[in-house]
Amino acid sequence: MSALKSLSVDQQVALLFVILFGLLLLGSAAAIALSLKRDDGEHSERHLKLTRDLRAVWVGALVFWLAWMTAPLGATLLFVVLSFLALREFITLAPTRRSDHRGLILAFFVALPLQYVLVGLRSFDLFTVFIPVYVFLAIPVVSALAGDPERFLERNAKIQWGITVCVYGLSHAPALLLLDFRDYEERGAFLVFFLVMVAASGQIAQEAASRWLRRRPVARQIDRSFSYRAWAIGALAGAFVGAALYWITPFKAPQALAMGFIAAGCGTLGEFVMKALKRDAGVRHWGNQSSVTGAVGLLDRVAPIAFAAPVFFHSVRWYFQLKA
Numbered sequence: 001m002s003a004l005k006s007l008s009v010d011q012q013v014a015l016l017f018v019i020l021f022g023l024l025l026l027g028s029a030a031a032i033a034l035s036l037k038r039d040d041g042e043h044s045e046r047h048l049k050l051t052r053d054l055r056a057v058w059v060g061a062l063v064f065w066l067a068w069m070t071a072p073l074g075a076t077l078l079f080v081v082l083s084f085l086a087l088r089e090f091i092t093l094a095p096t097r098r099s100d101h102r103g104l105i106l107a108f109f110v111a112l113p114l115q116y117v118l119v120g121l122r123s124f125d126l127f128t129v130f131i132p133v134y135v136f137l138a139i140p141v142v143s144a145l146a147g148d149p150e151r152f153l154e155r156n157a158k159i160q161w162g163i164t165v166c167v168y169g170l171s172h173a174p175a176l177l178l179l180d181f182r183d184y185e186e187r188g189a190f191l192v193f194f195l196v197m198v199a200a201s202g203q204i205a206q207e208a209a210s211r212w213l214r215r216r217p218v219a220r221q222i223d224r225s226f227s228y229r230a231w232a233i234g235a236l237a238g239a240f241v242g243a244a245l246y247w248i249t250p251f252k253a254p255q256a257l258a259m260g261f262i263a264a265g266c267g268t269l270g271e272f273v274m275k276a277l278k279r280d281a282g283v284r285h286w287g288n289q290s291s292v293t294g295a296v297g298l299l300d301r302v303a304p305i306a307f308a309a310p311v312f313f314h315s316v317r318w319y320f321q322l323k324a
Contacts, residue, residue, distance in 0.1 A: 016193065016248065017065060024058055073120070075189060076174045080116045082302055087112065087166035089299045093281045094158045099148030103139045103159050111135045111163055115171050122178050131168040136160055165274075166299070169306030172313040179313075179322050181250040190248040194256075195263055195312055199304040201241040202264025203271055206234025222276045231268055238264020255319075262315055263308040270307020274299065 091104065111131060118127035140156045173195060177188035210225035213233075217224050242260020246253045316322070 028058075075177065075192060076116055076120050079170050079174045080113070082298070083112055083116075083167045083170045084108070086170065086299045086302055086306075087162050090162040090166055091159070094162065096158075097148060097150070097155065099146035100143065100155055100159065102142040102146055103156065106135070106139060106142055107159055107163050107167075112167050115167055116174075119171055119175050119178070124175075124178055127171065127175065131163060135163060139163075165270075165303070165306045169270075169310055170302060172309035173305060175313055176309075176316075179317060179320075181320070181322065191316075194242065194245055194249055194260075195309060196305060197245060198238040198242045198260045198263045199267035199308045202234040202238030202268050203304050204234075205237030205264075206230050206268045206271075209233040219276075222279055223272060226272050226275075231265070231272075234268045235261050235265035238267070250320075259312065259316065263312040266311045267304030267308035271300075271304050273307070274303040 087108065091107075096104065115127060115130060118130055139159055140152075143152065143156050173192055176191040176195065179188060179191065207225075207230075210227065210230040213227065213229055216227045216229070218226055218228060239257045239261035242263070243253050243257040245260075246256035249256055251259060
């Protein structure tokens with residue numbers, strides 16, 4: 001591990017992407033092999049889901065690689081696009097009225113770009129309070145000026161919640177580039193990679209455990225498979241993945257283990273919360289085939305990161321007493 005930590009930034013990047021794309025190639029080969037087995041209805045449905053998930057991971061890996069190649073600007077722009085598409089997906093399935101248009105314009109064309117501008121300007125103190133203070137007060141004001149009191153609280157709460165998850169939460173991922181560790185210059189993107197890998201690993205492990213374990217659901221009306229044991233397995237899986245990746249971070253192995261547990265645990269809880277919202281909206285997946293968002297299922301995929309990123313960011317900053 002000391003040899004891995006002593007590698008240059010370019011060498012570490014090359015090694016990471018060799019491992020990442022190598023695993024994806026193995027996964028794709030396994031999917032092709034599984035497709036050659038018997039072709040009953042259940043098998044075909046599972047294979048279709050596996051193929052769709054693999055395709056999404058391939059796209060995500062390629063986009064992440066391009067973001068890395070374009071430095072912090074590329075990573076920030078990547079999350080701008082993700083936030084815009086995720087917020088559009090959320091709002092499409094949240095009933096709105098004509099009088100909500102002012103609030104939606106404020107959300108999409110003022111709050112979203114300004115939040116990421118603050119991230120890009122490294123204005124840490126302002127970007128952490130811009131949305132929960134200024135935007136959250138501005139949205140009901142512009143909504144009230146429209147003169148429509150019907151379901152006023154419900155309508156504004158939905159817009160505020162969409163901004164919280166899709167903009168505020170996701171913006172903390174590129175904000176990891178702001179953290180100033182000693183002897184860790186120009187490596188902030190490794191923390192973004194660490195967060196994404198840990199959150200994804202935790203979600204995958206939690207879903208797998210929920211299928212294998214005897215089910216004792218916590219909230220049967222929301223998710224028949226989510227249980228405390230499955231959540232703990234997912235969080236521990238994320239912790240071990242984090243410990244295995246400590247050599248690309250400024251953390252020591254125990255610190256990476258703890259940070260991985262926090263990020264993976266929050267990510268799986270976030271995905272559970274989004275399932276509750278989907279139940280309320282009456283859909284199985286965000287961006288289902290009847291949606292017009294153009295980004296099928298994006299919010300399903302970024303929800304763990306949206307919940308994990310703020311907690312991970314502030315945990316790291318608090319523990320290491322960092323300044324932006």
